[in-house]
Amino acid sequence: MPDGRTDNPQLIALQTYLNGLDKDEGSLIVALQRAQELIGYLSEDAIFMVGQTLNIPVSKVYGVVTFYSFFRTRPRGKYDIKVCLGTACFVRKSPAILNELATLLQMEVGTTREDLKYSLNTVRCLGACGSAPIVQVNDDLYANVQVSDVAGIIRRYLD
Amino acid sequence: MHQSIKRVNSLEDLLELQRQYSHIADFRTGRRREDGHREVLICGDTGCVANDSTEVVREFNRQLAAEGLEDQVKVSVIGCFGFCVQGPIVKIMPDNTMYVKVKPEDVPDIVHQHLLDSRRVKRLLYHDPSSGRDLEHSEDFPFYKKQKRVVMRNLGLVHPEKMEESIAFRGYEALARCVCEKTPQEVIDIVRASGLRGRGGAGFPTGIKWQAAADQPGDVKYIVCNADEGDPGAFMDRAILEGDPNSVLEAIAIAGYAIGAHEGIIYIRAEYPSAIHRLKLALTQAHQYGFLGKNIFGSGFDFDITLRYGAGAFVCGEETALLHSIEGGRGEPTPKPPFPFEHGLYGKPTIINNVETLANIPVILLEGAEWFSSIGRPGCSGTKVFCLAGKVRNVGLVEVPMGTTLREIIFDIGGGIRDDKRFKAVQTGGPSGGCIPESHLDTPIDYDSLKALGSIMGSGGMIVMDQDNCMVDVAKFFLEFAIEESCGKCAPCRIGTKRLHELLTKVTSGRATDNDLELLEEFGQTICASSLCGLGQSAPNPVLTTLRYFRDEYEQHVHDHHCAAEVCIDLMEFEITDACIGCNVCKKNCPVSCIDGAIREKHHINQADCIKCGSCMSICPVGAIIKK
Numbered sequence: 171m172p173d174g175r176t177d178n179p180q181l182i183a184l185q186t187y188l189n190g191l192d193k194d195e196g197s198l199i200v201a202l203q204r205a206q207e208l209i210g211y212l213s214e215d216a217i218f219m220v221g222q223t224l225n226i227p228v229s230k231v232y233g234v235v236t237f238y239s240f241f242r243t244r245p246r247g248k249y250d251i252k253v254c255l256g257t258a259c260f261v262r263k264s265p266a267i268l269n270e271l272a273t274l275l276q277m278e279v280g281t282t283r284e285d286l287k288y289s290l291n292t293v294r295c296l297g298a299c300g301s302a303p304i305v306q307v308n309d310d311l312y313a314n315v316q317v318s319d320v321a322g323i324i325r326r327y328l329d
Numbered sequence: 330m331h332q333s334i335k336r337v338n339s340l341e342d343l344l345e346l347q348r349q350y351s352h353i354a355d356f357r358t359g360r361r362r363e364d365g366h367r368e369v370l371i372c373g374d375t376g377c378v379a380n381d382s383t384e385v386v387r388e389f390n391r392q393l394a395a396e397g398l399e400d401q402v403k404v405s406v407i408g409c410f411g412f413c414v415q416g417p418i419v420k421i422m423p424d425n426t427m428y429v430k431v432k433p434e435d436v437p438d439i440v441h442q443h444l445l446d447s448r449r450v451k452r453l454l455y456h457d458p459s460s461g462r463d464l465e466h467s468e469d470f471p472f473y474k475k476q477k478r479v480v481m482r483n484l485g486l487v488h489p490e491k492m493e494e495s496i497a498f499r500g501y502e503a504l505a506r507c508v509c510e511k512t513p514q515e516v517i518d519i520v521r522a523s524g525l526r527g528r529g530g531a532g533f534p535t536g537i538k539w540q541a542a543a544d545q546p547g548d549v550k551y552i553v554c555n556a557d558e559g560d561p562g563a564f565m566d567r568a569i570l571e572g573d574p575n576s577v578l579e580a581i582a583i584a585g586y587a588i589g590a591h592e593g594i595i596y597i598r599a600e601y602p603s604a605i606h607r608l609k610l611a612l613t614q615a616h617q618y619g620f621l622g623k624n625i626f627g628s629g630f631d632f633d634i635t636l637r638y639g640a641g642a643f644v645c646g647e648e649t650a651l652l653h654s655i656e657g658g659r660g661e662p663t664p665k666p667p668f669p670f671e672h673g674l675y676g677k678p679t680i681i682n683n684v685e686t687l688a689n690i691p692v693i694l695l696e697g698a699e700w701f702s703s704i705g706r707p708g709c710s711g712t713k714v715f716c717l718a719g720k721v722r723n724v725g726l727v728e729v730p731m732g733t734t735l736r737e738i739i740f741d742i743g744g745g746i747r748d749d750k751r752f753k754a755v756q757t758g759g760p761s762g763g764c765i766p767e768s769h770l771d772t773p774i775d776y777d778s779l780k781a782l783g784s785i786m787g788s789g790g791m792i793v794m795d796q797d798n799c800m801v802d803v804a805k806f807f808l809e810f811a812i813e814e815s816c817g818k819c820a821p822c823r824i825g826t827k828r829l830h831e832l833l834t835k836v837t838s839g840r841a842t843d844n845d846l847e848l849l850e851e852f853g854q855t856i857c858a859s860s861l862c863g864l865g866q867s868a869p870n871p872v873l874t875t876l877r878y879f880r881d882e883y884e885q886h887v888h889d890h891h892c893a894a895e896v897c898i899d900l901m902e903f904e905i906t907d908a909c910i911g912c913n914v915c916k917k918n919c920p921v922s923c924i925d926g927a928i929r930e931k932h933h934i935n936q937a938d939c940i941k942c943g944s945c946m947s948i949c950p951v952g953a954i955i956k957k
Contacts, residue, residue: 194657195657195658198658199654237642238640238642239640239641240599240641255561256561257759257792257806257807258561258724258792260561261720261794262719262720293600295561296600299376299413299724300413301414301416302718302724304379311375312379313380
């Protein structure tokens with residue numbers, strides 16, 4: 171891809187977007203956010219494209235990508251499960267929920283399963299401390315989750 | 330319903346609009362009644378949405394349509410009422426009835442009994458455990474009695490997506506009066522006289538900061554609103570932005586006028602999609618009305634605001650790191666001076682104010698500096714919003730005058746500890762704060778008193794802990810956060826926090842000595858003294874305060890290998906009691922086969938092989954396995 175030609179529609183869309191930006195470092199984070207929105211993660215191709223179009227060394231782009239927790243360099247599962255480990259959730263036993271999810275889904279925390287079905291991650295505070303502990307699956311929020319609820323939540327995301 | 334919006338070109342135009350819309354405010358506050366007309370207010374804040382408030386809204390719309398009530402009863406989704414633990418909250422105006430924990434299936438009762446028949450649905454009223462009564466009006470709830478809403482004045486009152494409602498509640502009047510009637514210096518003088526201090530953590534006087542930037546030469550300056558709320562356990566900025574975005578936009582423009590800036594930037598967490606959505610809507614509407622853009626209120630003052638999204642880095646709460654992030658780089662701090670007010674964004678004078686600080690500005694200008702400084706205590710005027718969470722009964726957003734005591738917040742407003750357990754500590758200030766024990770609960774809260782206790786005000790997280798929380802474990806949790814969020818630029822923070830964590834792990838696994846406790850203290854103090862930015866300088870606070878106030882708990886771990894809260898799993902043993910019926914279930918389920926025992930005989934755990942996973946305890950049908 172370094173020569174700038176691609177058939178991938180997502181990358182073409184990204185290129186169009188990048189062409190409209192100011193070619194300087196100020197646009198970098200905005201560009202990466204858009205790239206992730208389009209592709210779902212920051213692929214090597216996307217990182218190269220951003221760097222080349224904005225005239226920023228790829229090493230520097232990579233430095234920014236890895237600095238921020240929002241950016242991911244691997245694809246995400248169909249169901250993106252996040253367990254809040256903010257303080258309010260922590261003191262109300264969210265680590266136990268995380269363990270239960272990892273056990274039932276047979277995967278490690280911070281990874282995506284090979285079948286690309288589930289990602290299991292922790293998140294630092296979703297700002298819903300009143301309903302702690304909180305589990306988020308894609309856009310669905312689950313409030314006041316108990317360990318015994320976990321199996322039931324997973325059953326909603328089997329397909 | 331759609332009306333074409335006419336640009337507001339003067340203060341008089343705005344006041345005329347305010348009069349036109351005053352019926353909205355009068356109805357909402359119960360000052361005016363109309364026959365048969367009612368309004369259903371439903372909290373649309375993230376906390377209530379997590380509890381299905383969106384479905385409650387849909388059900389109201391369905392039921393009202395079925396009863397043909399759409400014309401008399403309006404449904405409005407508004408900002409946070411603060412009493413999150415009782416959510417979703419539904420308020421009926423002008424009756425001023427608050428229903429709590431409303432589920433979609435409760436909606437028909439509210440419609441049939443209350444709206445059609447004017448009878449209260451008793452089972453949905455708040456039951457006050459202290460008086461044993463069911464309360465209808467929120468003013469009577471103990472939760473609200475000691476609160477004073479200044480920053481959150483419009484939350485739960487004004488529709489955040491409707492500009493005409495903001496106008497009805499005097500939105501943008503302060504801005505109009507500033508640009509039309511006051512000089513920038515007069516604006517700064519009022520803010521200085523009010524005694525407002527930065528609510529983001531350090532508590533620097535806002536007026537002095539503005540003055541410093543105003544005194545800088547040049548006509549390119551910036552106002553940055555820090556909405557990158559990163560403290561786990563603090564969500565007031567999100568609630569303000571979701572519930573009252575216009576107050577924040579107005580304040581940014583006022584700040585811009587005061588220091589001579591024409592551009593404002595809101596740096597907001599990408600994790601707050603709903604707040605971003607509301608801000609964008611408010612920005613569009615503010616432009617249509619002419620509250621932002623060119624020649625605001627015909628004064629010749631131009632001001633614009635853009636949004637920038639944070640990408641998830643706690644260190645970006647630090648001013649210089651935040652600016653680097655807006656400039657597109659890694660959010661690493663740089664040493665001060667130069668301070669942002671002299672050399673900030675793109676090298677230009679920049680003022681960074683946090684959301685809550687800004688939300689105070691319009692009301693200070695409307696009501697006056699004297700009014701504001703009469704709230705709170707000398708040297709620390711106004712109110713503070715706290716996110717009361719953890720093991721307290723009434724979890725929610727709480728706004729109290731400065732100088733309120735911790736005990737009043739936790740026990741009077743918060744209703745005490747859940748499940749009648751014993752209070753152990755309250756943690757203020759998030760990962761940079763400290764844990765305060767029972768003996769200091771009567772301290773009146775302000776920036777300085779909390780600092781003297783080894784904690785900080787921070788952005789206002791307040792997490793209550795009970796006897797089931799192990800303080801060493803809590804300190805370790807905060808340190809894990811610091812390690813993860815340390816940007817890695819300076820060694821004391823990057824390496825020091827890691828070493829501290831190793832020492833704490835030694836304590837929680839029973840391998841530590843007294844010497845390690847001394848080391849913890851020495852390390853902690855060194856990190857505080859030598860780190861580059863606020864993150865490192867305050868990261869050891871949770872460790873240092875727990876060592877100061879809960880040393881006996883550390884010593885218990887070290888000397889007796891005992892964790893009284895039964896949290897530190899390495900110090901626990903699982904044991905099968907005489908209640909065992911010999912059913913063999915635990916034996917079959919043990920992942921490391923360390924349980925022996927014949928069927929119908931008492932089983933036994935081989936402690937040397939046990940990995941303390943606890944699966945035997947959770948699976949035992951008769952509860953015969955205990956942890957000690």
